[in-house]
Amino acid sequence: MLELKDIVWRAPDGEAILKGVSLTVPDDTLMAITGPNGGGKTTLARVIAGLEKPESGAILLDGEDITNLNVTERARRGVSYAFQQPVRFKGLLVRQLLELAAGGEMGERRMCEVLSRVGLCAREYIDREVNATLSGGEIKRIEIATVLLRHTRLTIFDEPEAGIDLWSFGNLIDVFKDLREHMHGSMLIISHQERILQIADRIAVIAGGVLTREGAAGEVFPELMSDAGGNRACCGRREGFAG
Amino acid sequence: MNQILDGLLKMVSDWNGKFEGAFNIRENGGCAGRRSTEHIKIETKQDKPGLDIRILPGTKGESVSIPACVTHGGVDDLTYNDFYVGEDADVTIVAGCGVHTETGEPARHNGVHRFFLAKGARVKYLEKHVGTGKGAGIRRIDPVTEVFMEEDAVMIMETSQIGGVDSTARITHATLGKNAKLHIHERLLTEGVQQARTEFEVVMNGAGAGVDLISRSVARGDSRQSYRSVITGNAPCTGHSECDAIIGENGSVAAAPELVANNADAALIHEAAIGKIAGEQILKLQTLGLTEREAEAKIVEGFLR
């Protein structure tokens, strides 16, 4: 279980980006986090994984306060984070990155298994460098694979659908459904995708640095859908005003 | 064979008690073993120290190893090796160099290697340098490489010097004829108070010639490196150089890439980046459970692979 208590984070220029976020993700729960661009979702994920330090507030993992632990310590306690923007490494091979994620040597079969889950053919990729020559979708898939290999108590995916083509999207959904079935802990998926929101147990909305809604997916999802319409109306109104 | 030589050979070549193919082992300026083959002839030069290595036209899939080792201090070795690679030959040349000193006296090897690639010849050239041993004696390796490539010749040159060498000046010159292709991949790591200077000069005279020059280096501790490359295109040709350096602690790298196009169809590109390891790279590996130090080590290891 993950508990966030009143998390505040400021950008280096002093602007408050997270303005007191409290949120609980129970065990055995897939929570989707959505909300407008720039709302603070990635920042929150980075705070949870320890990549950013909050100015105030507390983060508890299974009751243990991990607020002051560094990234490595949190990773070892079972936090995994798939970056929104995966990092590229000149020289490091896909095979090596996967082995670092798995925590040891991996046989060809296991490489194949995990890469095929994210829709990549191992033979074509394991000896490639994790550098700028990988396409956006390819590196995103490899990023997801690094997290799948870790089997941790808390797994965070930051817009996993970004850059994934239409044909593979269904498979990706299946991967998350399957993870949902077999996980021991909780999963957070930051997403703008209806189909991902639909497989969540709960949905949280972060906007303007605050949690504006959190509840069972069955309740929140229909609200979001009608809100989205509202946004379009808002545009229309503005146009009308100008005319 | 003494242990130091055996150890150095293992580090700089594919020595496993013996060599496949032709070889010559140079130890402290002397010859510690040689074998020519039917297609690869190794002979001692008459006018100066060094070897003439003749690879007959059409020789395919063979290799020649000419490691040079200095196993104790007080040696300043100089050698000239000339490789004549016949038409359409396709071979691997391994020229590692190891210097070892424990006595506080300097150990130096200076190898001048010239490669003459005839039409259509293909060479994979591997050059690995190490310095070993304790004590203040300066370990120094100063290689000079000159490559002359005729029409359609191809050379892949992989060089690496990963630690242990206190001072190095590396000079590489190449002249390319029509459609000749040269790939250079250099890897360099300096630490402590080590110094490294590396210079490339590639001149493309033939239409369709191409060079791809990749240099990756890491400068840690108080070490200093300088990199200079000049790629000249005198014909329609392509040139690409990429100099990437990671610096840590008080390391310092000066990079001066130069491109000279004397033909409107010479397409020359240079990329250079110097800086510390990107913070996001370290963070990503930390999220996989590595400590900051482990993450840095893996990033450097991959970078210099």
Ligand SMILES: Nc1ncnc2c1ncn2[C@@H]1O[C@H](COP(=O)(O)OP(=O)(O)OP(=O)(O)O)[C@@H](O)[C@H]1O
């Ligand atoms: N280091 C920083 N310095 C300045 N501003 C920052 C910094 N990090 C984040 N921000 C700002 O904080 C806000 C929230 O960013 P964040 O990346 O968390 O948004 P998000 O909800 O993930 O958006 P998206 O849906 O586009 O991914 C943005 O306005 C962003 O510009």
Ligand SMILES: [Mg+2]
């Ligand atoms: Mg984001």
